[in-house]
Amino acid sequence: MKGIVFTEFLEMVEAKFGDEMVDKIIDDAALPSDGVYTAIGTYDHQELLSLVALLSEYTQLPIPQLVEKFGHQLFGQFLAGYPGFFSGINSALDFLANVENYIHVEVLxxxxxxxxxxxxYDRSIPGALVIVYRSTRPFASLALGLIKGCIEHFGEEIELEAEDLSFGKGTAMKFTLVKQG
Known part of the structure; x- marks a missing residue:
């Protein structure tokens, strides 16, 4: 997993829970990297899972809720760091429908x-978008947060439904977005 995800996660923890919490989860996780991340490095996603699990334990907030909030914040960082991805796109549905065939190509x-x-993607219903997310990693809640951040960025009224397709594993989710009004 790219280091930018780790650095942004730790920034979120610092902003919401303080420096001491960052130090505590890093120290207690006993990570192979020692919690030292660079934005361009690559790290085992299990380290992020360990950090999130400890944060959940210490804050008593559910893991999916923490990961979703992180995804929401991460969208803002992507917006600031990669404005070209948003150039010429005026709606959340259009942006999200381009993730696989444009944004992921550029990321690679x-x-x-x-x-x-x-x-x-399924765009067969006017004003709607169905997205099926699949990953080997349990980050469907992260995708949910990113989608919510996208909707907020474009300022649209969109009804969003999320359906777990992975029996609680967090590796597959169906998102149905319907533009209101």
Whole structure:
């Protein structure tokens, strides 16, 4: 997993829970990397899972809720760091429908070793988008947060439903987005 995800996660923890919490989860997780991440490095996703599990334990917040909030924040960082991805796109549905065939292609140019989730799309219903997310990693809640961040960015009224397709594993989810009004 790319280091930018780790660095952004730790920034979120610091902003919401303080420096001491960052130090505590890093120390207690006993990570192979010692919790030292660079944005361009690549790290085992299990380290992030360990950090999130400890944060959940210490804050008493459910893991999916923490990961979703992180995804929401991460969208803002992607927006700031990669404005070209948003150029000429005026709606959340149009942006999200381009993740697999445009954004992931560009990400792989920057990070050829990145292991990305896959997205399948259905736009057969006017004003709606169905996305099926699949990953080998349990980050469907992260995708949910990213989608919510995208909707907020575009300022649209969109009804969002999420259906777990992985029996609680967090590796597959169906998102149904319907534009309101």
């Amino acid at each position: 140019k920057l990070y050829p070793d990145a292991e990305l989730p896959t997205f399948e």
